[in-house]
Amino acid sequence: MNDFTYYTPTKVVFGRGTEQQTGALIQEQSCKKVLLHYGGGSAKRSGLLSRVEASLKESGIDYVSLGGVKPNPRLSLVYEGIELCKKEGVDFILAVGGGSVIDSAKAIGYGVANDGDVWDFYEKKRVPTACLPIGCVLTIAAAGSEMSNSSVITNENGGIKRGCNHDICRCKFAILNPELTFTLPEYQTESGCVDIIMHTMERYLNQAENMELTDGISEALMRTVMKYAKILKKDPTNYNARAEVMWASSLSHNGLTGCGTDGGDWASHQLEHELGGMFDVAHGAGLSAVWGSFARYVYKENPLRFARFAVKVHGIEASGRDLSALPAEEIDALALAGIKAMENFYRSVDMPTSIHELGVDVTDAQIEELAEKCSFGQTRTIGIVKKLDKADIIEIYKAAR
Amino acid sequence: MNDFTYYTPTKVVFGRGTEQQTGALIQEQSCKKVLLHYGGGSAKRSGLLSRVEASLKESGIDYVSLGGVKPNPRLSLVYEGIELCKKEGVDFILAVGGGSVIDSAKAIGYGVANDGDVWDFYEKKRVPTACLPIGCVLTIAAAGSEMSNSSVITNENGGIKRGCNHDICRCKFAILNPELTFTLPEYQTESGCVDIIMHTMERYLNQAENMELTDGISEALMRTVMKYAKILKKDPTNYNARAEVMWASSLSHNGLTGCGTDGGDWASHQLEHELGGMFDVAHGAGLSAVWGSFARYVYKENPLRFARFAVKVHGIEASGRDLSALPAEEIDALALAGIKAMENFYRSVDMPTSIHELGVDVTDAQIEELAEKCSFGQTRTIGIVKKLDKADIIEIYKAAR
Numbered sequence: 001m002n003d004f005t006y007y008t009p010t011k012v013v014f015g016r017g018t019e020q021q022t023g024a025l026i027q028e029q030s031c032k033k034v035l036l037h038y039g040g041g042s043a044k045r046s047g048l049l050s051r052v053e054a055s056l057k058e059s060g061i062d063y064v065s066l067g068g069v070k071p072n073p074r075l076s077l078v079y080e081g082i083e084l085c086k087k088e089g090v091d092f093i094l095a096v097g098g099g100s101v102i103d104s105a106k107a108i109g110y111g112v113a114n115d116g117d118v119w120d121f122y123e124k125k126r127v128p129t130a131c132l133p134i135g136c137v138l139t140i141a142a143a144g145s146e147m148s149n150s151s152v153i154t155n156e157n158g159g160i161k162r163g164c165n166h167d168i169c170r171c172k173f174a175i176l177n178p179e180l181t182f183t184l185p186e187y188q189t190e191s192g193c194v195d196i197i198m199h200t201m202e203r204y205l206n207q208a209e210n211m212e213l214t215d216g217i218s219e220a221l222m223r224t225v226m227k228y229a230k231i232l233k234k235d236p237t238n239y240n241a242r243a244e245v246m247w248a249s250s251l252s253h254n255g256l257t258g259c260g261t262d263g264g265d266w267a268s269h270q271l272e273h274e275l276g277g278m279f280d281v282a283h284g285a286g287l288s289a290v291w292g293s294f295a296r297y298v299y300k301e302n303p304l305r306f307a308r309f310a311v312k313v314h315g316i317e318a319s320g321r322d323l324s325a326l327p328a329e330e331i332d333a334l335a336l337a338g339i340k341a342m343e344n345f346y347r348s349v350d351m352p353t354s355i356h357e358l359g360v361d362v363t364d365a366q367i368e369e370l371a372e373k374c375s376f377g378q379t380r381t382i383g384i385v386k387k388l389d390k391a392d393i394i395e396i397y398k399a400a401r
Numbered sequence: 402m403n404d405f406t407y408y409t410p411t412k413v414v415f416g417r418g419t420e421q422q423t424g425a426l427i428q429e430q431s432c433k434k435v436l437l438h439y440g441g442g443s444a445k446r447s448g449l450l451s452r453v454e455a456s457l458k459e460s461g462i463d464y465v466s467l468g469g470v471k472p473n474p475r476l477s478l479v480y481e482g483i484e485l486c487k488k489e490g491v492d493f494i495l496a497v498g499g500g501s502v503i504d505s506a507k508a509i510g511y512g513v514a515n516d517g518d519v520w521d522f523y524e525k526k527r528v529p530t531a532c533l534p535i536g537c538v539l540t541i542a543a544a545g546s547e548m549s550n551s552s553v554i555t556n557e558n559g560g561i562k563r564g565c566n567h568d569i570c571r572c573k574f575a576i577l578n579p580e581l582t583f584t585l586p587e588y589q590t591e592s593g594c595v596d597i598i599m600h601t602m603e604r605y606l607n608q609a610e611n612m613e614l615t616d617g618i619s620e621a622l623m624r625t626v627m628k629y630a631k632i633l634k635k636d637p638t639n640y641n642a643r644a645e646v647m648w649a650s651s652l653s654h655n656g657l658t659g660c661g662t663d664g665g666d667w668a669s670h671q672l673e674h675e676l677g678g679m680f681d682v683a684h685g686a687g688l689s690a691v692w693g694s695f696a697r698y699v700y701k702e703n704p705l706r707f708a709r710f711a712v713k714v715h716g717i718e719a720s721g722r723d724l725s726a727l728p729a730e731e732i733d734a735l736a737l738a739g740i741k742a743m744e745n746f747y748r749s750v751d752m753p754t755s756i757h758e759l760g761v762d763v764t765d766a767q768i769e770e771l772a773e774k775c776s777f778g779q780t781r782t783i784g785i786v787k788k789l790d791k792a793d794i795i796e797i798y799k800a801a802r
Contacts, residue, residue: 220621224613228613
């Protein structure tokens with residue numbers, strides 16, 4: 001079991017109508033001026049933005065607005081936000097939206113609180129030493145950015161998608177009202193569910209001797225999201241289903257499911273990051289498109305772990321309770337059955353299990369470029385179950401084609 | 402599903418040798434003077450206190466010491482600590498010990514940061530508005546006070562044990578080194594395991610339609626602690642077992658296992674508080690002594706919930722997967738089998754399942770007094786599954802005798 005630090009200072013306020021507490025929660029932060037940061041028109045059309053603004057006004061909070069965040073949030077808007085905050089003397093950022101808006105807010109927060117080019121932090125050239133305080137009103141259960149230390153930004157100059165992880169960007173508060181997700185299109189809902197499952201699965205499928213408690217929590221989380229993802233396909237305004245998925249989104253990526261692990265194997269995320277950077281696909285859909293090919297490529301490095309995944313998460317029956325006592329062929333068969341069951345789940349909620357199903361017909365030349373970027377110009381490998389170099393990455397993209 | 406607020410700001414630093422980080426972690430808090438608060442001689446004898454003091458000195462941190470905290474921590478020592486802190490200008494309290502030391506530190510923190518008698522907060526006459534910042538080095542996995550908002554103090558004047566829950570007392574950091582628990586006597590280890598299980602079980606066995614995710618996490622936690630409690634009986638220096646139990650202690654009582662519930666049914670804790678106040682018994686042992694009698698007294702109010710507990714936590718087989726479709730007699734039988742399995746687990750780790758086994762032969766007059774105190778002089782009922790008045794409480798104490 002590995003040592004760990006667990007730090008989740010975000011105050012979560014969960015339930016119906018909780019966005020009305022926005023003003024009061026910001027008041028607790030004793031700040032002078034807020035940047036209200038959001039995405040496209042849906043927060044406006046739904047009336048959410050008006051309700052949040054009413055709450056700010058009621059609490060006498062001064063603010064400026066910056067909308068226009070897109071999925072795979074852009075560096076150019078981050079620069080714009082930094083300039084606006086400096087000009088207006090903003091000392092708190094309120095993100096109203098999903099992971100893209102929160103990630104953009106974190107990047108702006110880094111940019112205002114540190115000198116120099118904020119993109120340096122995403123290129124790992126420097127480490128941020130401060131961040132403006134951030135709060136959020138979440139509108140989609142997916143990225144887990146509401147409690148995570150993570151921010152992912154896309155530099156349009158080259159289509160490069162990079163992440164920066166640091167505890168100082170963790171939200172001060174997160175307002176989680178499951179009702180705000182009732183009107184999400186089915187594709188976004190299910191893509192979000194994939195993202196949530198993958199945040200846990202990438203921590204779970206690794207090479208460490210995990211904690212039993214962390215494994216048990218992770219298995220419960222993955223089972224829960226699969227169950228309610230299916231329910232939401234038929235019944236998108238089911239409050240309990242929305243709530244289960246929303247809470248799972250936060251717990252999946254706040255660090256809880258990684259305690260005692262080796263940090264997990266994030267290869268699928270890294271494979272997807274390049275797809276997202278080049279083709280601007282929905283993150284969760286990109287993950288489900290590559291995961292099966294990735295899993296089949298690496299599972300033989302740790303078949304027992306994949307077999308446990310099959311039994312505990314997918315309910316596949318083994319011939320004995322103690323998996324480590326089973327013959328190697330059965331372990332192998334279980335591992336493959338688990339991968340297949342996962343892909344079947346993805347199909348059951350209309351998520352892609354290939355890049356083609358993602359709506360992209362990727363060429364050999366593009367795969368070469370994706371793999372070159374994913375391996376940072378052949379200067380790094382990705383993954384832990386199996387260390388994947390550029391040649392491995394090419395094989396996986398081809399298998400996923 | 403109920404609305405909830407989840408707030409766990411404590412930074413957990415988990416692993417071998419982590420007590421050497423104490424000085425650095427306090428430095429982050431930028432305080433001037435520390436109260437080093439601890440219990441009896443074991444922290445001294447083991448050399449832990451010296452290592453912690455060395456870390457403070459290395460970081461140039463000024464401190465005063467106050468030892469002598471006993472199990473069921475006393476109000477008189479709390480008063481002494483408050484006076485000492487005020488005299489010495491202490492602005493940070495470091496608790497080195499278990500739940501009793503941390504609870505005592507929280508009480509001192511309340512006393513220094515608020516005017517008036519600190520006991521008022523425990524008698525619910527007033528609500529604290531501030532608390533000195535607190536950090537801890539944990540030496541026993543049990544109470545979960547290292548991440549909880551809870552503090553329980555015993556007023557020797559009348560043997561009254563009362564709790565005060567408020568988020569402002571949550572530790573700034575918690576240093577969790579499982580090795581520090583290697584030398585605990587078996588009785589304390591197992592009593593701690595009971596306490597951890599009960600913190601989750603009291604949230605789990607209630608009347609709400611819980612979140613599936615919270616249920617799954619709670620079930621994993623209880624299964625994990627039962628598994629490793631048995632291992633620790635034979636192998637007390639098993640690092641992984643100590644680590645699983647220690648992390649479970651924190652997660653069991655930091656709020657996670659209550660998300661979406663109705664807050665849970667804390668009757669067993671309240672029944673035990675009176676026993677602890679009158680007879681000074683180990684908290685966990687007191688809980689296992691009364692729980693079975695409590696559970697048999699109330700389960701008929703929610704047999705389906707107790708049946709789920711039997712199936713998911715104790716692995717008792719039901720004739721179908723959908724429990725709500727089973728006949729009432731089978732549900733009833735499952736519920737009783739789950740209660741029995743829990744008592745069998747307690748016996749397997751030499752924990753009492755009656756007050757007599759706790760080493761106390763309680764008289765009718767004492768039961769009358771316990772019930773009078775537990776019902777706050779017949780001004781409150783306890784419990785949620787079934788609201789228990791003084792007459793009910795007497796019946797349960799008698800059944801547990």
